[in-house]
Every structure is written in C-alpha cells, then in structure tokens.
Amino acid sequence: MTEVSARSVALDCLMAVTEEGQFSHTVLNSAREKYAWMAPEDRAFFGRLVHGSLERLIQLDWALDHCSSVKTKKMKPVIRNILRLSVYQLLFLDRVPAHAVTNEAVRLTEKRGLRGLKGFVNAVLRRIAQERESLLAALSGHAELGLRRACPAWIAARLEGQYGSALAEQILTAFLAPRGLSVHVNRTALEKDGVQFPEKGREKLWKRSACCPDIYSTEAAEGAAALSYIESGVVFVQDLSSALAVMAAAPAAGERVIDLCAAPGGKSLAAADLMRGAGEIRSFDISERKLALVRENAARCGFAGIIHPELWDAEALKPELVGEADLVIADLPCSGLGVLGGKPDIKLRLKEESIAELAALQRRFLKNAVAYVKPGGRLLFSTCTITEEENQENRRWLLAEYPELGPVDLRDRLAALKGIPGADTLAEGWMQLLPGALPCDGFFFSVFQKAR
Ligand SMILES: C[S@@+](CC[C@H](N)C(=O)[O-])C[C@H]1O[C@@H](n2cnc3c(N)ncnc32)[C@H](O)[C@@H]1O
Numbered sequence: 001m002t003e004v005s006a007r008s009v010a011l012d013c014l015m016a017v018t019e020e021g022q023f024s025h026t027v028l029n030s031a032r033e034k035y036a037w038m039a040p041e042d043r044a045f046f047g048r049l050v051h052g053s054l055e056r057l058i059q060l061d062w063a064l065d066h067c068s069s070v071k072t073k074k075m076k077p078v079i080r081n082i083l084r085l086s087v088y089q090l091l092f093l094d095r096v097p098a099h100a101v102t103n104e105a106v107r108l109t110e111k112r113g114l115r116g117l118k119g120f121v122n123a124v125l126r127r128i129a130q131e132r133e134s135l136l137a138a139l140s141g142h143a144e145l146g147l148r149r150a151c152p153a154w155i156a157a158r159l160e161g162q163y164g165s166a167l168a169e170q171i172l173t174a175f176l177a178p179r180g181l182s183v184h185v186n187r188t189a190l191e192k193d194g195v196q197f198p199e200k201g202r203e204k205l206w207k208r209s210a211c212c213p214d215i216y217s218t219e220a221a222e223g224a225a226a227l228s229y230i231e232s233g234v235v236f237v238q239d240l241s242s243a244l245a246v247m248a249a250a251p252a253a254g255e256r257v258i259d260l261c262a263a264p265g266g267k268s269l270a271a272a273d274l275m276r277g278a279g280e281i282r283s284f285d286i287s288e289r290k291l292a293l294v295r296e297n298a299a300r301c302g303f304a305g306i307i308h309p310e311l312w313d314a315e316a317l318k319p320e321l322v323g324e325a326d327l328v329i330a331d332l333p334c335s336g337l338g339v340l341g342g343k344p345d346i347k348l349r350l351k352e353e354s355i356a357e358l359a360a361l362q363r364r365f366l367k368n369a370v371a372y373v374k375p376g377g378r379l380l381f382s383t384c385t386i387t388e389e390e391n392q393e394n395r396r397w398l399l400a401e402y403p404e405l406g407p408v409d410l411r412d413r414l415a416a417l418k419g420i421p422g423a424d425t426l427a428e429g430w431m432q433l434l435p436g437a438l439p440c441d442g443f444f445f446s447v448f449q450k451a452r
Pocket residue numbers: 242260261262263264265266267268284285286287290312313314315331332333334384
C-alpha cells in the first residue's frame with residue numbers, strides 16, 4: 001500500500017524536475033524530509049524511481065515513442081511522467097512485476113483526474129512489457145552512442161570527439177553504474193576524540209580507497225550505515241575525486257586559505273582536516289542558502305573555528321586579500337559533465353553553448369584567484385567536468401596569462417595514482433579524472449605555484 005504513495009511522491013518529484021526545471025537533488029532532499037514518516041524502503045524506492053527515470057529518460061522516451069500512437073512530446077505532462085516512471089520499472093527494475101507496474105500507473109492516472117486516459121496508459125504499458133526484451137536489445141545495440149548510453153546526442157558526440165569512441169563509451173557506461181556512498185574520514189576528530197572508524201565489527205561494510213587513505217566507500221543502500229557517522233562529524237560525504245584535488249594542493253597546518261566558491265563546503269572541510277584544524281580558511285560563495293550548508297558542515301565536523309563562511313561574489317576583487325593567501329582553492333562552477341552519475345538531470349538541462357560561457361566565467365574568477373595568492377603560494381583550479389574548454393584550455397590560459405605561475409609536480413603528493421590512466425600528466429601539475437578509470441566522478445584539478 002505504501003508503495004503507491006512512493007510512486008505518487010516520485011511522480012511529483014519528476015514533474016518538478018522535468019516540467020518546472022527544479023534540480024533533482026534539491027527536489028529529492030525536500031521529499032525525503034517531507035516524507036520522513038515513510039518506511040525507509042519506500043523512501044529509497046521513490047529516490048530510485050526519480051533518479052533512474054531521469055538517468056534513463058532519453059531511452060524511456062525512445063521506448064514510449066516506439067510503442068505509443070501519441071509521441072511523448074504531445075502527451076499531457078502528467079501522463080508523460082507517469083509513463084516514464086512505469087517504463088523505467090518495466091525495463092530497468094526487476095523487483096516489481098509488470099502487472100503491478102501497469103495497475104499502479106492506471107490507478108495514478110485516475111487519482112490525478114485523468115480517468116479518460118486510463119485505457120491509453122494501460123495499452124502502452126502492456127505493449128512495452130510484452131516487447132521488453134526486444135526494446136532492451138535494440139537500445140543496448142543501438143548505433144548511436146547517446147541512445148545506447150542514455151545521453152543526449154550532442155554530449156555523446158562531444159565526448160567521442162574529445163576522447164575517442166572507446167573512452168566515451170567507458171565514461172557514459174560508468175555514469176550508469178550503481179553508486180555507493182563515499183565519505184572522507186575526519187582524522188582531526190578521530191585523533192581528538194579517540195573515536196574509531198569504521199567501528200569494530202562494521203569494517204566489512206566499508207572499503208578504503210587504494211588512492212586516498214582518507215576515503216572510504218560503502219555499497220549499503222542509501223548509505224544507511226554512514227548516517228550516524230555523518231551526523232556526529234566523524235566523516236563527511238566526499239567523492240574520491242574531490243579528496244585527491246585537495247591532497248594535490250597540500251594545505252598545511254597554520255596556512256591562510258581562500259576557498260573562492262566554497263559551498264556546500266567539501267573542499268574547505270578536506271583542507272581543514274589536512275590542516276588538522278589549525279590556520280584560517282575564508283570560504284566564499286555567492287549563495288546565502290548554500291553558505292548555510294558550509295556553516296552547518298563546518299560546525300558538525302568541529303571546524304567552525306577554522307572555516308569562515310562569507311557571502312562574496314568571486315567576480316569581485318577583495319583588495320585587502322590581494323597577495324595574502326598561502327593557498328587559493330578555485331573549485332569553480334562548470335558544466336558538471338563529470339557528475340552525470342549522481343546528478344542525471346544535468347544531461348537534460350545543459351545546453352551546449354553554456355560550455356563556452358562557463359569557460360569564460362571561470363577565467364573571470366581565476367583572475368581574482370591568482371591575485372589572492374601570495375608570492376610562493378599555491379593555486380588549485382578544479383572543476384567537476386570533463387570538457388577540454390573548461391579544463392585544459394583554461395589551465396593553458398592561466399600559464400600563458402600569468403607568467404608568475406608555474407605548474408607543481410604532483411607525482412609525490414599523489415604517488416598512489418601511479419599507473420592509473422591519465423596520471424602521466426601529474427608531473428605537469430594536473431590530471432583529468434575519468435569515470436571508469438577510477439571509482440570516482442569525472443573531475444579536473446591543476447595546481448600552480450606563484451614565483452617568490
Ligand atoms: C562546484 S560548486 C563548489 C563546490 C565546493 N567547492 C565543494 O567542494 O563543496 C560551485 C559553487 O560556486 C558558487 N558560485 C557560483 N557563482 C559564484 C560567484 N559569482 N561567486 C561565488 N560563488 C559562486 C555556487 O553557489 C556553488 O556553490
């Protein structure tokens with residue numbers, strides 16, 4: 001019975017993302033809060049439905065267009081989304097029998113006041129259930145990479161152009177793989193409070209990263225195993241890629257750090273931990289709402305004394321900070337093509353022309369970032385994307401525009417990455433992490449030192 005409500009919540013979330021343009025993680029977080037009374041498995045179920053339907057949306061619409069007389073574009077939004085949720089279950093989830101999926105979709109159609117379309121919904125879903133195997137075979141063997149791997153054609157073409165067919169396929173396949181939860185251990189808290197992580201008897205739930213000793217991951221559904229650790233600040237949620245970027249910048253105890261675009265605070269937290277809570281981190285962001293998260297995260301992890309969140313536009317220079325920072329972290333807004341696995345709505349939302357606009361925006365932020373670095377200090381420039389324009393081209397631009405910047409050899413700092421595809425550029429001070437090569441997001445980092 002509660003599963004009916006879970007589907008109804010999933011429908012509301014999917015409508016908010018696809019019809020109103022809201023962000024999936026924001027919509028899902030609010031739904032999880034609002035429906036905290038639901039059984040954990042129902043909350044996990046609506047989360048799975050929304051994430052999966054967005055992740056596979058292109059394939060779901062293709063299957064619907066194949067099996068319905070009315071094309072998805074012409075359907076009423078609520079019907080389109082009821083069908084998407086249902087086709088996702090029919091094609092990609094084994095746990096719910098086809099008749100139950102169809103019955104629930106028909107019931108939902110009636111509940112949403114569209115009684116007259118019950119027959120249509122029923123007929124389309126019955127046909128998709130009947131043709132399931134041939135639809136899946138047609139998708140997985142489709143000549144177009146985008147359809148084969150549930151990604152807009154322009155993104156697939158761009159990745160093929162930049163990385164070649166085999167690597168583009170690897171990247172897009174990795175985005176579709178199930179994701180566990182990755183956390184960064186708060187060594188400062190462990191040392192101070194004598195706490196052990198993972199607790200005795202629960203070690204088997206966690207896998208320590210071979211590339212970064214502070215990162216652990218768990219397969220446990222919805223990260224339930226991690227909740228109490230996160231709440232007590234023993235760990236914080238962080239992908240391996242972000243932890244590697246901060247390790248590359250090597251923040252040290254007592255340093256003055258500026259984190260230019262800090263929210264929700266992941267890099268600031270990792271830096272504060274490597275600094276063992278000693279020094280100063282000015283954590284700027286343009287969003288007051290997101291700065292509240294930095295504040296919350298810092299307090300929970302015991303770093304309120306070192307992390308100082310502040311509302312500031314990275315495009316505006318703070319003259320009193322020019323030449324003051326030992327380290328500037330410029331983890332900049334970007335197209336987000338490296339995190340499609342966790343935020344699948346990016347592939348539905350992003351426009352190709354935004355890539356050039358974002359690359360230009362990054363240069364405006366980087367100009368100020370360079371100014372804050374003191375002689376002999378470091379700059380970390382990173383993004384969670386995998387496009388040449390935003391990453392390598394902006395790195396080359398920095399070196400050409402600011403002769404006082406030089407690359408930092410990162411081989412010793414990230415010795416565990418030796419032999420990993422893409423790690424050969426660490427000697428030049430940068431790396432493009434690609435999903436599939438390592439169990440992490442697609443991410444770019446580059447570290448520079450300013451001449452003394
Ligand atoms: C990639 S996220 C930063 C992630 C963060 N460094 C972390 O590790 O948790 C980019 C951030 O840039 C912020 N941002 C966007 N435009 C900005 C601006 N003009 N000035 C300052 N921050 C900005 C966004 O609010 C967002 O929080």
